[in-house]
Amino acid sequence: MSRAELPQDERTGRMGHQGHPGHSGLPRRPEREAEGGEPAPDRDGEPDEARRRPSPLWTLGLFRSELTVTFRRWRTLALLAVLAAVPLLVGIAVKVETGDGGPAGDGGGGGEGPAFIGQVTNNGLFLVFTALAATLPFFLPMAVGVVAGDSVAGEASAGTLRYLLVAPAGRTRLLLAKFTAILAFCLAATLTVAVSALAVGALLFPLGEVILLSGTTVPLADGMLRALAIAVAVAASLVGLAALGLFVSTLTNSGIAAMATTVGLLITVQILGAIPQLDAIHPYLFPHQWMSFADLLRDPVHWDDLLDNLRLQGLYAAVFGSAAWARFTGRDITV
């Protein structure tokens, strides 16, 4: 794919950063309409330490453009729409189930249905917790896996990666921008579920004082704060998978392969986590403490597992983030 074959437009949506005047005419793929930085000649996309002196603002621009690229994708929006639909479905199901005056689906955490579902009819806020508990095992990580797996490999398969690397940003910086954008998506996806669940819950059920797991009753405002903290905790739970997906994404030039691998790994790990005979390795699996977000609903909050989870996610981010860096900075980009 030579430069001459590529369209020479798509310059409009981009932020103006300090550019290299001589190279303003670099081609873009139409779908990648916004990305950071003016291109600069870089020998075959290798990072060049001597020439890389961009300002912090520039990095911000790179991140912003990555964000725009991520969130302008139809695929991303579709993923978010699916995630937003889950609480709606759960809410309607609970409403229909209990519409004839029967009690809420009992059991709750006992394995029938997601946790907290029995409380939803009493308090719509619990739909937030139910929806997050229902989407955390697969929906949320799958969406993150798609976005993370596509992040680098998708550029490679679309043929835009080498042009992206022509920018003076350097590969490390680009990778960081990519990772930050994925993390932003984790948070956005979680908040989408939470906000959608809150809206549905407020519409279909009464809102009121929140009964914590310890039996303590707290005001609604306190409950809302805890719900927000839970959304953040859930988003943080996805960091490990995001790093894993980014690493997988640097391994291949096929976006689809990277997505499939990431989601496949997620499913494999979830299955391994469900086999009791393998409990020796469970603490090392990234979904091990995912349900710890519920500990925020105890009184007082039980921090042990939450912190364990954060440590585990940080560990995955460090290991696979640096592996992605090693692969990405040392790799030949030919497409």
Next chain:
Amino acid sequence: MARTRPMKKALRYAVPATVAGAAVAAVGLVPALASSGGSPDLPRITAEELVAKIAASDTQQLSGTVRITTDLGLPALPGMGSGGHGGGRGNSAGEGGGEKAGDADPRGRLTELASGSHTLRVAVDGPDRQRLSIVEKAAEYSLIRNGGDVWAYDSATNTAHHTVLPREDGRGAGPEEAPGGLEKVTPQKAAQEVLKAVDATTSVTVDGTAKVAGQDAHQLLIEPKQPDSTVGSVRIAVDADSGVPLKFTLTPKGGGKAAVDVGFTEVDFAEPDAGTFDFKPPKGAKVTEEKPDGARNGSGETPHKDSEGGKDSKGGRGGDGKGRDAAEGLPSGLEVLGEGWGSVARIELPGGGPVPGAGAGQETAPEARKLLDGFTEEVKGDFGTGRFFGTRLVNALITDDGTVYVGAVTREGLVKAAGSAGGAG
């Protein structure tokens, strides 16, 4: 296009490899260091001094997190955890079964602690106010005792259970029994149970020091001298400052990992927040009220008696004066044979003939009979024939004439006890 030298490329991978290696090492080593590596330097202490220290300990207030891991080697039967005892449940039928019946009755729930690993949060403020919470996945089971009120709340089913203790019990023996065995799961009580059995049959020594929940502690090592006992050793870590037992580990003679391991992972001797013990049933929760006199004497006590029969009973036979402690409160038809660690509980079953489960009065159905045969084996002895049911710690022998022998003794010990009892009776 390859411009990067292979060396440089390979070096980059050293970064994730180092991070991963360091992380695995840290994950593997840090807990080991935290739990065992730090043997603090403490002045030497004799076993008697240490036991006295425990007895003299007047710590009334503490809060903390307790980790309890139990591996008794019980067969994994559905409903064994919560339904293993007869008739304790009120409205479990209406809830459609499952592992969690919709009742916050403490007796059933506490037997769940008899298997697997659980995290508990405890807070104690004097003899009248305690709180115990079983931390479950996305759920919590709380037991709160505040004066004469005992509340149990199960968040998974949003049900509460309320018991009012009789006045005099609320003063005297209250903390011992009232909250359905609440005290039994704290390290203090577990240690006391064992210390009761200290006599000629037992060797008690001090075995170094340890760091438990960030506290310097002495380790008390208790080993039965009786060959028939299934208990290998009991290790109790005692806080060097306060004399509070912090960790209790029971290792069976058969080796392997501890059968019972109860210990604080966090402990704080400051006064717990007063609000900790205030409990009002949340709105919308289903509340079950219980009459005061129904609080005890239920069959829910049986599992505790079974598993602790060997340690509980100091004296000889239930009939004579020595065994007052043990005989008190025992159901009729129960008698304790032998002494110390080798003691065996003998239970006459009302129906006669073997029934499933040790001491749980349920009727015998052909299916139950088949099930019983499946996980027991036939034994013959002086007593005739019977079925033997073994776990890592507690063994049971059910004779064909309907007598059950239960104890923390080996199969041979059980057969011997049954033989001599049969001869005597």
